[in-house]
Amino acid sequence: TFEQFVRAVRQGVSPRGETYYPAFPFEFYATLTDQDMADLWAAVQATPSVDRPSEGHDLRFPFNVRAAVKVWRSLFERTADYEVDASRTSEWNRGKYLVEGPAHCAACHTPRNLLGGLSSKELAGDPNMQGGGASPAITARALTAGGYTRDSLVQALRTGVTPTGEVFGGSRAEVVHGSTKFLLDQHLVDMATYLLDLGKK
Incomplete structure (x- = not known):
């Protein structure tokens, strides 16, 4: 859904509640505006689907333990924060x-x-x-x-x-x-x- 899409892009959380790996730059996308998100959603919906299953992750231990990403986020996540500088x-x-x-x-x-x-x-x-x-x-x-x-x-x-x-x-x-x-x-x-x-x- 659009709401799940927004959460995934801005917060790095999948529809199933899993945390995405930071290779997906959700830290930076946190500043995307509501209009940006609406435009991105429209673009995704207009993109033809591909008849090919997604490839699974191929990560070695301990990187294949997705729960560890939550620990990483608590230590290193630095969500972008945008404010206009009037000067x-x-x-x-x-x-x-x-x-x-x-x-x-x-x-x-x-x-x-x-x-x-x-x-x-x-x-x-x-x-x-x-x-x-x-x-x-x-x-x-x-x-x-x-x-x-x-x-x-x-x-x-x-x-x-x-x-x-x-x-x-x-x-x-x-x-x-x-x-x-x-x-x-x-x-x-x-x-x-x-x-x-x-x-x-």
């Missing part, structure tokens, strides 16, 4: 909403501890991503040092090409090709405004 522009505020919520940038670009909890070093990059590899820092200082302007960051999020002409690889390329290239131009401008900490009134 900033509408672009900056929309960017904050997108970056910290539905785009869940911190999920990959914030370091995690050994048990997968996010550290306090927001967007400082993760040198030891759990899936392997590393993610760069995307703080305003790091992006500026990398030669990014608002226009070039929008271009990178749209195409995967950096200001120096290099091309994103690995999971960053997946993010562009599966997500950010489909965003509205205004939303990319909003995200770049927030990430570069522009938009002061």
Whole structure:
């Protein structure tokens, strides 16, 4: 039902009351608005079904013990909390909403501890991503040092090409090709405004 869908997306709880694994970024989706949820539900309902059963989880012990997720959540869950900053522009505020919520940038670009909890070093990059590899820092200082302007960051999020002409690889390329290239131009401008900490009134 729609109510179960909302609970699943915002709280990470299945219709049967089971806790989803945090690979599903429900922490970040907690800020989705009621209109967002209605739009997502409409999109899901309009998507044709696939005649193929879902694949089961293939996790080793102790990760296959779903009850342990409740313990993990009590220790590490940090639900996103969005509030408008009246001292900033509408672009900056929309960017904050997108970056910290539905785009869940911190999920990959914030370091995690050994048990997968996010550290306090927001967007400082993760040198030891759990899936392997590393993610760069995307703080305003790091992006500026990398030669990014608002226009070039929008271009990178749209195409995967950096200001120096290099091309994103690995999971960053997946993010562009599966997500950010489909965003509205205004939303990319909003995200770049927030990430570069522009938009002061």
